[in-house]
Amino acid sequence: MSESSAGSGSEKKSSGDHSAKDGVLGSNENKELGFIGHLMELRDRLLRSVVVILVIFLGAFSFANDIYHILALPLVNNLPEGGNMIATGVISPFLTPIKLAFIMSIFAAFPYLIFQAWGFIAPGLYKHEKKLAVPLIISSAILFYIGIVFAYFIVLPNVFAFMMTMAIDGVTHAPDITYYLDFTLKMFFAFGIAFEVPVATILLVLGGVTTPQSLAEKRPYIIVGAFVFGMLLTPPDPASQIMLAIPMWVLFELGLLISRMIKKTDSEEDGYQAMSEDDMESELDRIESEEDSGPKL
Numbered sequence: 001m002s003e004s005s006a007g008s009g010s011e012k013k014s015s016g017d018h019s020a021k022d023g024v025l026g027s028n029e030n031k032e033l034g035f036i037g038h039l040m041e042l043r044d045r046l047l048r049s050v051v052v053i054l055v056i057f058l059g060a061f062s063f064a065n066d067i068y069h070i071l072a073l074p075l076v077n078n079l080p081e082g083g084n085m086i087a088t089g090v091i092s093p094f095l096t097p098i099k100l101a102f103i104m105s106i107f108a109a110f111p112y113l114i115f116q117a118w119g120f121i122a123p124g125l126y127k128h129e130k131k132l133a134v135p136l137i138i139s140s141a142i143l144f145y146i147g148i149v150f151a152y153f154i155v156l157p158n159v160f161a162f163m164m165t166m167a168i169d170g171v172t173h174a175p176d177i178t179y180y181l182d183f184t185l186k187m188f189f190a191f192g193i194a195f196e197v198p199v200a201t202i203l204l205v206l207g208g209v210t211t212p213q214s215l216a217e218k219r220p221y222i223i224v225g226a227f228v229f230g231m232l233l234t235p236p237d238p239a240s241q242i243m244l245a246i247p248m249w250v251l252f253e254l255g256l257l258i259s260r261m262i263k264k265t266d267s268e269e270d271g272y273q274a275m276s277e278d279d280m281e282s283e284l285d286r287i288e289s290e291e292d293s294g295p296k297l
Contacts, residue, residue, distance in 0.1 A: 064097035074156035147195030190233035201255030
């Protein structure tokens, strides 16, 4: 009897060990499959984004020269009488409009790219995070486009008008088409990023990195930083620097106002609220004390 019971006990133990190992292996396999599934989803979304960009590019390819002419209007309208743009590269007249058409295709596909990124990260967000993320994503795309439009219609004409007044007498001003494209794209990117200041301000507050009160106290440093940012990313003339720094300051104030409103709304609701560091430490101490005082096997 003792041998049979010992044998049965060892068999149960062996079967228990095998089941535990199978459970661990199964969980590891599930994790691996989940990771591979995420990679496959990311690949599919990237391929869709590339296909959309290529489709838009193929449509814009036939109008590449017309798109470049529209882009060059702020400069052409301010050139001296008889002035023209030139191409110093051998294949610049061919490659420059194509490069512009491709970059414009990416800009045009920006909402779809954001939609694909949102579809990838949304399943991992909580309900309250989704509620805040959707308007922030939409507003970030809109603000980026507004920054580009502001640079094209307001900044570039004034910058080139100022440059022409400072031109040296007797020097023929003939800008190169490639250099002009690089310059305008740099300006579009600078103003597009600068107009994201409200979104960045709100994210910093919601992430607990800072508070509206702290940002309000640092306002003088932020204003100086806006002018430094404008100095680094715009031509060395005061007009373009001011036209970048002042909108950044105004947009910072807008983001500060919205973050205060969001904080006030969160404090009045009974929904999710982030715990402070002291509350988290006290909660951890309570859990540890309950575990220590619990029954020990």
